[in-house]
Amino acid sequence: MATNNILEMRGITKTFPGVKALENVNLQVKEGEIHALMGENGAGKSTLMKVLSGVYPHGSYTGDILYKGNVCEFKDITQSERLGIVIIHQELALIPQLSIAENIFLGNEQAKRGVINWNDTIGKTKELLKTVGLNESPNTLISSIGVGKQQLVEIAKALSKEVKLLILDEPTAALNEEDSENLLNLLLTFKKQGISSIMISHKLNEITKVADSITILRDGKTIETLDMVKDNINEDRIIKGMVGRDLTQRYPVREPKIGDTILEVKDWNVYHETQDRKVIDDVSMYIRKGEIVGIAGLMGAGRTELAMSLFGKSYGKRISGETLLNGKPVQMNTINQAIDQGLAYVTEDRKHYGLILMDDIKRNITLTGLNKISRNTVVNANQEIIEAERFRTKLNIKTPSILQKTGNLSGGNQQKVVLSKWIFSEPEVLILDEPTRGIDVGAKYEIYTIINQLAMEGKGVLIISSELPELLGMCDRMYVMSEGRFTGEVTREEASQEKLMKYMTKSRG
Amino acid sequence: MESLSKLFKSNIRQYGMIVALVLIMVLFQILTDGILLKSLNITNLILQNSYILVLAIGMLLVIITGHIDLSVGSIAAFVGAISAILMVDMHMPYPLAIIISLVIGGLVGAWQGFWVAYVRIPSFIVTLAGMLIFRGLTMVVLDGQSVSPFPAGFQRISSGFIPDWFGGSDVHFLTIVVGLALSLILIFTEWRNRLTQQRYQFDVVSAPLFVLKLVAIVAIINVFTYVLATYEGIPNILIILFILVIIYTFVMNKTVMGRHIYALGGNEKAAKLSGVKTKRMTFWVFVNMGVLAALSGLLFAARLNAATPKAGVNFELDAIAAVFIGGASATGGIGTVIGAIIGGLVMGVMNNGMSLIGMGIDRQQVIKGLVLLAAVAFDIYNKNKAS
Structure with missing residues (x-):
């Protein structure tokens, strides 16, 4: 034959x-x-x-x-x-x-x-x-x-x-x-x-x-x-x-209920950590309660750098500009200050920056919010199990036990653990950097549902994504970044892949 | 039975360590014709190994954060030398001298922690430098000579025993009482934990197994205290060790700080982005190491009743070996206080046993090296099998 x-x-x-x-x-x-x-x-x-x-x-x-x-x-x-x-x-x-x-x-x-x-x-x-x-x-x-x-x-x-x-x-x-x-x-x-x-x-x-x-x-x-x-x-x-089923809707539907401005950034400038060049150039933006805002841009446009510099100046040097939370100017010079002010940052690289892979699900979920389940810095181990179980059910983390090491989980479940950790810290604004990278279609839908739910609870959500359909499907409003600057801002109604692409490739004149 | 084997399998590393320790003890008990477990020798074992065990606790924290400290032997010698100057030459009362010595240990730790945590020089290099610096300073302080004798009160820390208020003649009665009291406290806390866990509706081990476990532990405690009681009773130093083990186990398992140390060692970048103050944590772990190294130096000086320029040589290697035999991971993030103590005891029993049967120091070194390698190989083999 x-x-x-x-x-x-x-x-x-x-x-x-x-x-x-x-x-x-x-x-x-x-x-x-x-x-x-x-x-x-x-x-x-x-x-x-x-x-x-x-x-x-x-x-x-x-x-x-x-x-x-x-x-x-x-x-x-x-x-x-x-x-x-x-x-x-x-x-x-x-x-x-x-x-x-x-x-x-x-x-x-x-x-x-x-x-x-x-x-x-x-x-x-x-x-x-x-x-x-x-x-x-x-x-x-x-x-x-x-x-x-x-x-x-x-x-x-x-x-x-x-x-x-x-x-x-x-x-x-x-x-x-x-x-x-x-x-x-x-x-x-x-x-x-x-x-x-x-x-x-x-x-x-x-x-x-x-x-x-x-x-x-x-x-x-x-x-x-x-x-x-x-x-x-x-x-x-x-x-x-x-x-194994028809996914008629790839993005869950949400009726946006948008409130007051929650986070506002004015004239944000950031320099590269080791080289003498600006990676973020005069960026101003705002996020409102219950709103999902997207940032589109090509790789290297400075999206992650922007997010991390906002999150307690965890990236960059010579950072200048103003951040306002609920209309009041706030200083977020360290990661802890940012967390205390109600910011959360879900990294694009969950294996290296998001999870302690050798630790179990439970410990990863409670790491940021340990103070919530401890008295006089002593952790209540029983309360911890209850909280972890709560998130396992709520976010549908598929695992035989919360004592499973996060290194053994699939990408989608790992991302759910990272999201649990940040939801547990009770933030007001969540910055999600490539929230569905390397995650399969089924789990993506679940992650989208979680994100929508967060917005419905009145939190402000900022999504950074390289997948334009994802931004178009999820966001109420999108900023487009190119070479460290915002080159455009479009609402859901007026947005299209072509339009975003045009702004994304717009270089310095 | 099934739950027992499951319990064993899920904790094979910890139980494996205890089994190994017991086997080594049985082996030397036979080889030494029963000398190893005589009350005199048990007491000696504790006195001989206390300073290594104190170092191992501090070293465990350092290794969990993913670092190493090669300087602890030199720091111990340095602090021992300073304490000798304070007490012997300057006639300072010994409690004050101890406090000053511990503070100096903390400052030395802070010096090293600064370079490691804030300047981000690899700890191997910082502490290798520290090893040279503080060994050299020891010789400078002592002018190359041994300094002695220490005040009697100071010596008693390392060589004394708790008093016997009940005036037992053959048997140290208070020691027996302490053993019984500890048993009661243990039973009470274990029982209370079980109740809370049941109230939260968690799975608990079956009642017979729970009782079996308690009976076993209570038996070990009381046999141990009885053996000590037939000699001079509980050494003071054992009390210090016991308190340290309790405090550090509690801190590492139950407090936010302990969690942050484990998280930092497991993945520093992720821990930092989760709000762990990684630099400050690393700094304090080294300060802690400095204080414990100072304590170790004091215990050694008190036992020897002299501060010598050669004190503490190779202590760091014994402490590091103890921590790794005790199941800590060389890449950080994994390890327990109890494991480090058991690892230290494995080394201690082997040292003692091999000396008792008259084995030369040369061969002892070879065997200790092989045991360290075997313990870590066993660990890695288990991990690979599990994944």
Whole structure:
């Protein structure tokens, strides 16, 4: 039986202690296609790819992997790479202190008897960089280029291994629209050259743009494989497959009840922490009670810097400007002052800045508000359990116990823990930085519901997001940021993706 | 039985430590023909290891915050030297000298805490510098000589025993009474905790298991105090240790400050953004270490009845080993006071036992090194299995 499948995974089952991560999963990828692997967080996409690439060695799972018609039993990642299967993980595996060339040939050094031929290395790197369209010197340090370019370096590294099947795990999660666009075009170019790709992504618009076929996983099982052209697939159809139901409404409906101004910022200026340049330039804004305000902007526009500088000056130097809470000027020079004044900041990077991963759910939830459950600084451990249980029920944190380590939770549940922590601190204004990054569609809806509920309780909410549909779906009003300045302000009624994009790309005249 | 094995599995690290300690004790009890657990030797064990255990408590906090302190041995020697100058040369009353010494320890800790917390120099480097600086200053203060003798009252802190008000002849009666009193307090608090937990409708261990646990602990306490009572009774130093363990366990488990220290060690950035004053916390952890190092130095000087330039050499290594054997994580965020104490006792019993069977100091070092490595390897193996 001659097939044009480059890869077939048959009946893959993989169990972890207590959990069946994959159950009888099948995946077929045709030669020279872009195959999207979709599913909610925890559906088993990354696990499947780790089985494929040999991160989980043969024997730790059951089922067969056929690559170009041959059965493969990879014991580690080098064996799969030798056959041209290269995986690029969500968290980039580059070493910041080394140069682009050194990173590309790391573990694959152009050497003879252990002595590196640097001319060869540099020369080959130049060629590779040209192929991926990255205009940087091979000697540039990784730490001095942005995430978008780093992603390209990863791809160049994959190419250097003569990749036949490229696996990308959420390649655009940390990229702005422009870099994402570049990357997707690059994948299309590769396709023409006969390189097949498997792409894991949550971004439906990207999938519909580049993918030839889609395999959907749910709860560790294959749900269906769709052919983009033959089956005439649209975004709603994919969502239906992923969540197993029709999500008619991707954003919960809310009747805004907007009150008085709660937080006002005037003439806010912030300088970069180490360089002598302004990252926030004369920003003025306000948030009202019960209002959800969005900040749109490309990566590097200064959105996170603005949020963190407001939150107790936790970012930036030489900060000037005025902050008013409920009409009264307030000083928020430290994080504790900001928290005391009723500010909360949910970070964009929950693993590194939001959670103590080695601690359990309970301790993470109560960390900021410990004073509420303690007397004379002694924590009431019983009260703490009750509060944690309350949030587990209220925010629907899916976990067997509040004593579960947060490091073991899925992205959506981790985000719910972070939100619980800040809701428990009883803030008046919540700044949510990329609140649904890396979270699956089902959990996103839950997070949106929580955000709406907060607004209904009269809190002011500020959402920073790179996903324009999210802002359009959630916010009453949006500010648009570009190069550290506010370039536009639009209400929900007058907003559109095109309009936001125009302001976002507006550069200094 | 099922709940018992579940309880054991979920706390394998803690119980594993206790089991290891018991096994080591049994081993040396056999090898030494029963000398190890004689009342005289038990008393000696406590006296010999007290200063390391005091250091281990402070070191635990430092290690939980993700730092290390290599200077504690030098600080102990330095403070011991100053106390000798105050008491022996200047004839200062010893309570006042103790207070001044502890304050100096705190100031030394503040000096190091400043560099670590506010200037953000890695603690390894700051305390390596401190190790040299304070060892050198010790020699300067003592002019290279040993200074002695200390006042009798001061010596009694490390070598004295609690008085026996009841005048028991063969057996130290007050010691027995203390054992019984502790048992009653323990039963009462455990019972009260159980009631509150039931009132909150939490799951509690089954009644037979609860009783079994209490009986076991009460038995251990009373056998221990009885053994002490057949010699001279409870050493003063044990009282000091006991109070420290109670206070630090309470602070680390029950107070906001303790939580903040764990959070800081677990993820400093996240803790900071959650409102933990990370710099101030780190600073105070080092101040605390300084004070405890000073106390350790005083205890050692009192026991030796002399301040010497060589006091406290390698104390830091024993204290660090105790904390890691006791289950603390090298990356911070994990560790318990009780664990550090048990870790210290493991080292102490091994030192004592190996000396009793006449093993050379050279081989002792090799074995201690291997035990430290094995304990941490066991820890990491367990963690990997769990995840």
